[in-house]
Amino acid sequence: MDTIFPDNLGDARGPKYRTVASCIRTAIADGTLQAGDRLPPVRDLAWRLKITPGTVARAYTVLTDEGLLNAEVGRGTYVAEPKTDRDDDVWGRLTEPQDAEMVSLFSPRLPDMGQVALMRRALAGVAESPPLDFLNYPTRDAYRPVRQAVVDWLAVRPLGPVSEDEIVLSHGGQNAISLVLQAVLRGPRPMVLVEDLTYAGFRRAAETLRADVQGVAMDEAGVLPEALDAAIRASEAQVFCTSPDVHNPTGLCTPIERRKELAEVCRRHGVQILEDDCYCVGQARAPHYRMLLPGQSWYVSSLSKSLTPALRFGYAIAPAERAADLRRVSEHGFFGLARPLADIAHRLLADPESRAICDRVRERIGEYVEVAVNVLGGFDLTWSRDVSFLWLRLPSGWRAAAFCRAAEGQGVQIRSADEFALRDGRAPHAVRIAINGQVSLRSFEAAMQRLRSLLDNPPEQIMV
Numbered sequence: 001m002d003t004i005f006p007d008n009l010g011d012a013r014g015p016k017y018r019t020v021a022s023c024i025r026t027a028i029a030d031g032t033l034q035a036g037d038r039l040p041p042v043r044d045l046a047w048r049l050k051i052t053p054g055t056v057a058r059a060y061t062v063l064t065d066e067g068l069l070n071a072e073v074g075r076g077t078y079v080a081e082p083k084t085d086r087d088d089d090v091w092g093r094l095t096e097p098q099d100a101e102m103v104s105l106f107s108p109r110l111p112d113m114g115q116v117a118l119m120r121r122a123l124a125g126v127a128e129s130p131p132l133d134f135l136n137y138p139t140r141d142a143y144r145p146v147r148q149a150v151v152d153w154l155a156v157r158p159l160g161p162v163s164e165d166e167i168v169l170s171h172g173g174q175n176a177i178s179l180v181l182q183a184v185l186r187g188p189r190p191m192v193l194v195e196d197l198t199y200a201g202f203r204r205a206a207e208t209l210r211a212d213v214q215g216v217a218m219d220e221a222g223v224l225p226e227a228l229d230a231a232i233r234a235s236e237a238q239v240f241c242t243s244p245d246v247h248n249p250t251g252l253c254t255p256i257e258r259r260k261e262l263a264e265v266c267r268r269h270g271v272q273i274l275e276d277d278c279y280c281v282g283q284a285r286a287p288h289y290r291m292l293l294p295g296q297s298w299y300v301s302s303l304s305k306s307l308t309p310a311l312r313f314g315y316a317i318a319p320a321e322r323a324a325d326l327r328r329v330s331e332h333g334f335f336g337l338a339r340p341l342a343d344i345a346h347r348l349l350a351d352p353e354s355r356a357i358c359d360r361v362r363e364r365i366g367e368y369v370e371v372a373v374n375v376l377g378g379f380d381l382t383w384s385r386d387v388s389f390l391w392l393r394l395p396s397g398w399r400a401a402a403f404c405r406a407a408e409g410q411g412v413q414i415r416s417a418d419e420f421a422l423r424d425g426r427a428p429h430a431v432r433i434a435i436n437g438q439v440s441l442r443s444f445e446a447a448m449q450r451l452r453s454l455l456d457n458p459p460e461q462i463m464v
Contacts, residue, residue: 016051017055105412138337170316185239228266240274390435
């Protein structure tokens with residue numbers, strides 16, 4: 001292992017963690033390190049290379065993000081199997097079976113408050129559709145009722161005038177983000193701006209399109225207008241991606257005055273705004289950017305956080321004059337959603353029981369949030385009863401990655417702030433705790449108690 005590094009890392013140019021990561025990356029590429037090979041513990045390698053443990057830990061994190069390394073509690077860090085089409089191990093962590101020994105709070109999981117029966121009814125109804133519905137390609141006109149159902153579903157949100165021809169149906173919110181970026185971005189290496197801490201799907205969608213991504217400084221009200229202005233001037237960015245109503249991962253809300261300031265910055269520079277509203281399942285807290293800057297704002301959302309993520313049904317709304325651009329991207333990319341899927345979604349959106357079910361889901365989530373706050377409320381916690389995750393800033397003595405490892409060792413899976421920072425960005429010592437409505441309140445409370453025990457007993461030495 002020692003032979004893959006230069007004799008003196010101090011002679012290397014640039015940050016030492018990048019040099020360490022590059023050496024390991026090269027060793028994997030040339031076969032010196034094979035899949036399954038175990039890497040030295042952070043402190044051991046740091047001592048051998050005469051650098052800080054934090055430097056090695058950061059290098060390992062970079063390579064884990066790239067999918068070249070895996071880190072598992074009790075097993076250590078080792079070379080991953082060659083990457084396939086998966087960007088990371090999100091799918092594996094999302095599909096872990098639920099049991100008493102491991103409670104996954106990695107991503108929100110909805111309780112069944114009647115939507116399963118509703119979906120079964122919709123499936124049965126679609127099965128009785130006319131035969132030609134199962135034999136023909138999708139067409140724009142055939143899906144007009146589905147798009148109108150989306151318009152009706154969104155009537156309670158402060159979006160301004162929306163017509164069905166401005167809507168494109170997508171395979172969930174992530175696909176909607178990709179469609180908008182495809183419609184907006186121009187040139188060989190466009191720039192996309194995001195919040196300093198942000199939903200990783202923005203970055204992944206942008207990088208898939210060979211775009212560069214830059215974080216913009218923020219405070220508790222959202223992105224700083226002066227920082228956005230400076231970033232646009234310096235980079236000639238084309239789009240600003242944001243989640244103002246429920247910021248992922250902090251749960252904070254950008255108030256109306258800050259939204260107006262940010263909209264004005266984008267108006268002056270001609271920058272498009274892509275607003276992700278997937279996590280807002282309650283009342284909107286302020287007008288959406290589509291109302292504040294209708295000619296430059298794109299809106300995406302889905303049914304994943306309100307009814308079910310299983311359908312992968314979402315939608316994107318273009319500015320009126322850009323609707324044709326968004327339709328072209330969709331139709332040239334995949335023609336349109338499968339007809340049975342679109343018809344199921346139509347039935348769900350049009351069923352008057354759906355809104356009542358969404359209300360029950362939100363109320364149930366609030367019960368879990370209340371349990372979490374009762375146990376963890378003495379710490380620096382950001383929460384809302386109708387938001388399906390909480391943001392916990394860790395007390396002195398804990399680092400995010402170490403806390404997540406310790407939590408998993410206690411049977412609780414949570415997300416580190418590092419997963420929401422850009423690869424070269426700095427993340428706070430914080431974690432996101434998602435609500436899992438598919439475990440009992442008793443099991444959820446027990447998981448919160450285990451986290452509380454860790455918080456009350458930080459390690460004697462700062463862990464990395």
